Amino acid sequence: MISKQKITSFDALIIGGGIAGGEAALNIANTGYKVLLIEKDLSIGGKMILLSKVFPTLDCAACITTPKVSEISRHPNITLFTSCEVSKINKIDENNFEATIIKKPRYVVIEDCTACQLCEQACPVSVPDEYQFNLVGRKAAFIPFSIASPKAAAIDIENCILCGACEKVCPTNCIDFTQDTEEYQVHINTVILATGFKLFDPLLMPRYGYGLYKNVITSMQMERELAPTRPFNTILRPSDGKVPDKIAYVLCTGSRDASIGNPICSQICCMYSIKQSQLLMGALPMADVTIYYINIRSFGKGFEEFYQQAKGMGVNFVKGKIGKISEKENGNLILRYEDINENRVKEAEHDMVVLSVGVLPNQDATKLFKTDELKLDPYKFIHQVDSLLSPAKTSIDGVFVAGTASGPMDIPDSILFAGSASSEAISYLIQHK
Ligand SMILES: Cc1cc2nc3c(=O)[nH]c(=O)nc-3n(C[C@H](O)[C@H](O)[C@H](O)COP(=O)(O)OP(=O)(O)OC[C@H]3O[C@@H](n4cnc5c(N)ncnc54)[C@H](O)[C@@H]3O)c2cc1C
Ligand code: SF4
Ligand code: SF4
Numbered sequence: 449m450i451s452k453q454k455i456t457s458f459d460a461l462i463i464g465g466g467i468a469g470g471e472a473a474l475n476i477a478n479t480g481y482k483v484l485l486i487e488k489d490l491s492i493g494g495k496m497i498l499l500s501k502v503f504p505t506l507d508c509a510a511c512i513t514t515p516k517v518s519e520i521s522r523h524p525n526i527t528l529f530t531s532c533e534v535s536k537i538n539k540i541d542e543n544n545f546e547a548t549i550i551k552k553p554r555y556v557v558i559e560d561c562t563a564c565q566l567c568e569q570a571c572p573v574s575v576p577d578e579y580q581f582n583l584v585g586r587k588a589a590f591i592p593f594s595i596a597s598p599k600a601a602a603i604d605i606e607n608c609i610l611c612g613a614c615e616k617v618c619p620t621n622c623i624d625f626t627q628d629t630e631e632y633q634v635h636i637n638t639v640i641l642a643t644g645f646k647l648f649d650p651l652l653m654p655r656y657g658y659g660l661y662k663n664v665i666t667s668m669q670m671e672r673e674l675a676p677t678r679p680f681n682t683i684l685r686p687s688d689g690k691v692p693d694k695i696a697y698v699l700c701t702g703s704r705d706a707s708i709g710n711p712i713c714s715q716i717c718c719m720y721s722i723k724q725s726q727l728l729m730g731a732l733p734m735a736d737v738t739i740y741y742i743n744i745r746s747f748g749k750g751f752e753e754f755y756q757q758a759k760g761m762g763v764n765f766v767k768g769k770i771g772k773i774s775e776k777e778n779g780n781l782i783l784r785y786e787d788i789n790e791n792r793v794k795e796a797e798h799d800m801v802v803l804s805v806g807v808l809p810n811q812d813a814t815k816l817f818k819t820d821e822l823k824l825d826p827y828k829f830i831h832q833v834d835s836l837l838s839p840a841k842t843s844i845d846g847v848f849v850a851g852t853a854s855g856p857m858d859i860p861d862s863i864l865f866a867g868s869a870s871s872e873a874i875s876y877l878i879q880h881k
Contacts, residue, residue, distance in 0.1 A: 457635035458484040466494020468851020468862040469642030475870035477525035491596035500674035503723040504754035517597040543880035553627035555603035560622035567614035584679040589614040645852040648702025648805040662687035687779040692800035699741040703806030714806035715856040738764040807856040840869035
């Protein structure tokens, strides 16, 4: 049930609080305009805040992201709504949009929560932790992750048994089960879409055994195992908690494959796998790491050197397409593959396999616009109507796109695109004053 309708206005609406949306929000807010930043998750930071380190510099992702997210949360010109979604946007006239925003209840008053975690300790319900990509559990009363912003608890009402244990221990009485969904009507003059990307779901490729064989994990799960805020104190394989010593990467899982509906290159998987292989060589010096690839696409500045560095550290690169993965009784995995250089089918045994999952479009934004059509490109990313001269322009005048909402890209490119979208939005605001 929706409890209230509130009417308010801002200069710019930004949808998506990942690195692209956050950067665009800061750029616009720093020029004096009022920004409403809408994030559907419990924390801003997108995928980047959950990464280990970044290629090719190996800077710590959390160390770069946390100052940004804290600047976004505290900026006087940015109003941040988490656990929120835009349900519709109508273009009234030239630079006049009206958006309806639905704010889901968190059941915790963010401003009063001190993140003391007493509710977490008291809660008797455990469920898989989506922020650790289900490698460990969390409670139904939980703080999403240690560097979340806002850093406040939330109640997972789907799994809550309403026992009241969290309410009893909360020292600030900020748990409020009476919270309801709220609706806001917002007037804005420009919109930036920064809804990011979706990860390919490897369950769609049953021949790789994800979901069936515990020691087949995704690259995002390996990011968590390598991150400073990691679930375990070292790298462990899920089936028996053993430290792996023969790890394989399967590149292009869900990318460059028309048979699963995604013919394009995801642009980031080669490089993030090479990054992870270097971090693994550091964390587990005795381990063998093998990367199975179709082509290594190390096209950016410093990328080829980063690739050569991994080879120099002893990472094995095998040009081969993986046909099938099967499991042995001890949890080890047999990879059947075509060795492209030797032109023959081979098998290799590994004790852990990482699927380097690709980038898919998030089509959330398409259904928002009721009065105008937001066009998509042939791959279902947001169409850039003038990709050479004004890459942030969409098919709707006054609506711009930032980051991976328009296609696969890495963090520096997402930030560049956010710069483009925010400067286009600022010029639009100035022109239509
Ligand atoms: C395993 C892995 C490792 C990587 N390693 C690196 C690396 O080392 N270096 C590098 O440069 N890049 C790396 N990347 C790529 C990097 O994650 C992306 O370039 C970056 O996250 C893109 O940022 P974004 O803001 O465009 O999208 P996202 O990070 O996807 O953020 C989008 C945000 O929008 C929110 N959102 C989505 N839909 C809605 C909606 N309808 N309403 C409101 N909010 C919404 C999401 O919740 C999210 O917070 C890696 C990616 C993966 C998968
Ligand atoms: S009321 Fe719900 S969230 Fe609170 S302790 Fe009980 S099960 Fe956990
Ligand atoms: S909701 Fe209460 S008990 Fe839970 S972290 Fe916040 S202040 Fe602590």
